[in-house]
Amino acid sequence: KQEVTQIPAALSVPEGENLVLNCSFTDSAIYNLQWFRQDPGKGLTSLLLIQSSQREQTSGRLNASLDKSSGRSTLYIAASQPGDSATYLCAAETSGSRLTFGEGTQLTVNP
Amino acid sequence: NAGVTQTPKFQVLKTGQSMTLQCAQDMNHNSMYWYRQDPGMGLRLIYYSASEGTTDKGEVPNGYNVSRLNKREFSLRLESAAPSQTSVYFCASSYDLTYEQYFGPGTRLTVT
Numbered sequence: 320k321q322e323v324t325q326i327p328a329a330l331s332v333p334e335g336e337n338l339v340l341n342c343s344f345t346d347s348a349i350y351n352l353q354w355f356r357q358d359p360g361k362g363l364t365s366l367l368l369i370q371s372s373q374r375e376q377t378s379g380r381l382n383a384s385l386d387k388s389s390g391r392s393t394l395y396i397a398a399s400q401p402g403d404s405a406t407y408l409c410a411a412e413t414s415g416s417r418l419t420f421g422e423g424t425q426l427t428v429n430p
Numbered sequence: 431n432a433g434v435t436q437t438p439k440f441q442v443l444k445t446g447q448s449m450t451l452q453c454a455q456d457m458n459h460n461s462m463y464w465y466r467q468d469p470g471m472g473l474r475l476i477y478y479s480a481s482e483g484t485t486d487k488g489e490v491p492n493g494y495n496v497s498r499l500n501k502r503e504f505s506l507r508l509e510s511a512a513p514s515q516t517s518v519y520f521c522a523s524s525y526d527l528t529y530e531q532y533f534g535p536g537t538r539l540t541v542t
Contacts, residue, residue: 350528363533412528420473
């Protein structure tokens with residue numbers, strides 16, 4: 320059974336800092352890995368999707384990498400802003416169209 | 431273009447009552463999903479529909495039924511609500527299986 324772990328559970332940084340969020344998964348037989356953002360009381364917003372054949376994806380200040388062999392993905396946020404404060408979730412898609420989610424990293428960017 | 435919409439946003443039920451959560455998407459997606467989100471458990475897949483006319487169980491299907499009414503709509507029914515079903519329910523859709531999933535705003539359900 321796929322298990323997804325995100326470390327750290329919470330992170331507080333000053334504005335402008337570059338930061339890395341970590342995601343690890345136990346079963347490397349994934350179709351893709353997705354990163355989402357969730358604001359309090361809201362739904363999930365898709366940030367990046369990395370197919371199993373890809374190594375990374377970039378969108379603006381966000382860069383996600385994938386290393387299937389080691390079961391790891393990272394989300395790099397450059398020049399963080401207070402508006403980036405949210406919970407970031409990673410999810411690995413395995414067979415049967417099952418997205419297995421981590422519990423998220425709660426990010427606070429302080430002005 | 432509203433994306434994925436869910437109704438209601440909030441609901442309180444008594445144990446044993448039934449209700450249906452509605453979900454609709456206007457992105458012409460083939461696949462739709464129902465998840466629940468609980469503290470300490472993350473999001474878990476309840477049921478999904480790969481395409482119109484098909485439905486399959488996810489990780490936690492017990493106590494729920496689903497209907498893929500047409501390509502746009504996918505409903506989740508609780509026949510006899512239990513306190514363990516208190517949760518936030520999210521509907522999602524994607525162009526097809528293994529494509530990027532788009533989520534609705536959620537329904538916060540409390541069963542007393």
